[in-house]
Amino acid sequence: MLQSVSLRDYMLPHPATVHLDASLSDAMAVIIENRVSGLCVVNDQGSLVGILSELDCLRSILGAVYNNTSTGIVRDYMASDNLIVAHPDEDIVDVAQDMLMNNKRRRPVVENGRLIGQITCRQLLKAVQDFK
Template identity: 65%
Template sequence: MSPSVKLRDYLIPNPATVQPDDSVLAAMKVIIDNKISGVCVVDSQHNLVGILSELDCLEASLGSLYNDSGVGMVRDHMAASNLIVAHPEEDIIHVAQDMLAKNKRRRPVVENGKLIGQVTCRQLLKAITRFQR
């Protein structure tokens, strides 16, 4: 039997998340503790509202040092517009090609408006190894 090409079979279910009103410092702890390069930002109904990357956190941290201010809230530093998401029934090859074209390391997976998972380059590499056997 051939391996599945559906994203649903390779995504990280229930990825680490933060909320817009969380502090960037709290989000940094989630990123560090989970050894990930960014987090999905969700509202109280688990709708995806943004993405916060390590670079966003670094920029917020350096800005706070420069301006002698607090680091701020996730909502002030997350990417919230033009979010590119995937559907769990999408083909992993298409998603991988699009991630390469857009130079993105992760893609939230949304179904019926709710965040159900995330796919990263690492999951895609694991999927490719299944096809190489």
């Protein structure tokens, strides 16, 4: 039954990441190259410090055009407050329900303080399909 499946079985083990001091242009290139809607933002130790979405990038570009400025760096636009993360052994149904309630498309998976993966709506759909 689906409810007994842990995230570890379906998470992406190496999510696309960007360093918090990277330029927004570099981050956009990673998003486009990996065909993802957002990135996990990490520090020098590989710890999760934020999330950067396509919308964050678009917001920065439009602001830069409007104000005739540069786009800046990732740390200026990433979401970093109250990050919700998952543990790899969490129940996949519980995480899916919480993602729906919070209207989030992705959830970083952290173990022992380090980013080890990510679960997205696509992986959740695959889990449902596998157990249909």
